[in-house]
Amino acid sequence: MASAIASRRRLLDPGTRERVVTAKRAVAFGCVAVFAVAFGLTKASHPSHAKHHLKRLQAPDAFVKQLQDHQLRGGVVAPPQAPPEAQTATS
Numbered sequence: 001m002a003s004a005i006a007s008r009r010r011l012l013d014p015g016t017r018e019r020v021v022t023a024k025r026a027v028a029f030g031c032v033a034v035f036a037v038a039f040g041l042t043k044a045s046h047p048s049h050a051k052h053h054l055k056r057l058q059a060p061d062a063f064v065k066q067l068q069d070h071q072l073r074g075g076v077v078a079p080p081q082a083p084p085e086a087q088t089a090t091s
Helices: 004-011 014-045 061-068
Strands: none
Touching: none
């Protein structure tokens, strides 16, 4: 039993069928070509691994010295004060 699409396809003349096949091949080739170009650009522009040894991040020495000198415990740096709460008049 033939499907509805197959029966409609038989109604097309051979030239039209050939153009449809050519168009389908062109679209498929274009999709493969775009995918290949995008894949190549992605591989070329994104580093896959570090090119040098990783270096551990460290805090600046002056900052570490401040923390070790206990300067923060004497109230040099205090938490921010909250704004006063809104008060309404009593009637």
